[in-house]
Amino acid sequence: MRDEIRVRIASDADTVIARQAGRDVALRLGFSRTDATFIATAISEIARNITVHAGEGEITVGGLSEDGRNGLIVTARDEGPGIPDVPAVLRDDYSSELGLGMGLWGATRLMDEIDVSSEPGKGTTVTMKKWRGFDEVGSLLGTG
Amino acid sequence: MPVSILKQGAYLIASVQSALTDTEVIELRDSLLEKVAKHRSRGVVVDVAALDIIDSFVARSLTTVARTNRLRGAKTVVVGIQPEVAVAMSHFGLRLDDAYTALDLEAGIQLLTG
Numbered sequence: 001m002r003d004e005i006r007v008r009i010a011s012d013a014d015t016v017i018a019r020q021a022g023r024d025v026a027l028r029l030g031f032s033r034t035d036a037t038f039i040a041t042a043i044s045e046i047a048r049n050i051t052v053h054a055g056e057g058e059i060t061v062g063g064l065s066e067d068g069r070n071g072l073i074v075t076a077r078d079e080g081p082g083i084p085d086v087p088a089v090l091r092d093d094y095s096s097e098l099g100l101g102m103g104l105w106g107a108t109r110l111m112d113e114i115d116v117s118s119e120p121g122k123g124t125t126v127t128m129k130k131w132r133g134f135d136e137v138g139s140l141l142g143t144g
Numbered sequence: 145m146p147v148s149i150l151k152q153g154a155y156l157i158a159s160v161q162s163a164l165t166d167t168e169v170i171e172l173r174d175s176l177l178e179k180v181a182k183h184r185s186r187g188v189v190v191d192v193a194a195l196d197i198i199d200s201f202v203a204r205s206l207t208t209v210a211r212t213n214r215l216r217g218a219k220t221v222v223v224g225i226q227p228e229v230a231v232a233m234s235h236f237g238l239r240l241d242d243a244y245t246a247l248d249l250e251a252g253i254q255l256l257t258g
Contacts, residue, residue: 037228102200
């Protein structure tokens with residue numbers, strides 16, 4: 001996979017490194033500044049889930065080509081306690097109710113695809129994809 | 145903490161200098177609340193133009209500052225949110241309840257003093 005960057009996540013300083021790496025990869029792959037900010041924000045949320053719930057883990061960001069489409073893929077892995085009920089944490093009412101559980105839910109709003117696989121006691125892997133396309137927002141803002 | 149907090153008469157002006165870690169966001173929140181109480185400030189301007197992102201944690205911390213200040217009778221103005229950051233916040237559904245917002249530092253100070 002071209003342009004892949006791997007960041008070990010063990011503290012909140014690593015979260016800043018990971019989200020800035022994500023932004024850099026996104027811009028190199030031709031994403032708009034707006035999309036790069038969406039990606040950096042989603043990475044910040046899932047990296048926080050690692051430091052808060054698992055203590056440590058890693059995040060990789062790389063380019064992606066699939067069915068003639070180009071995009072970016074973020075993978076976050078940890079060996080923490082896992083999520084007992086994945087669909088619940090992706091639901092709107094769960095996140096707004098808890099406040100603290102907004103991370104994964106927020107990532108679903110910012111990325112095009114998200115997959116969460118988790119096994120209690122064994123850890124969690126979050127895979128998020130964003131496809132390159134017409135940047136509606138950027139064209140409105142003149143920043144695309 | 146890469147944030148400077150200056151007292152200007154009845155107001156405080158906090159300028160974020162670079163991207164912040166969660167720990168630094170907590171320090172910013174706590175020192176703002178402490179300084180508003182200590183100086184009996186009537187308002188705070190927080191310049192976030194240097195922030196690369198505003199995610200749920202940053203939004204929650206700024207909201208805590210704004211809500212606490214509001215209960216004390218002080219205003220909080222968040223200024224300089226980057227256009228891309230504002231769009232991401234809007235997609236995410238993040239709001240800064242109880243805070244005022246302004247385009248830049250000058251407009252923020254005007255909002256407090258005008």
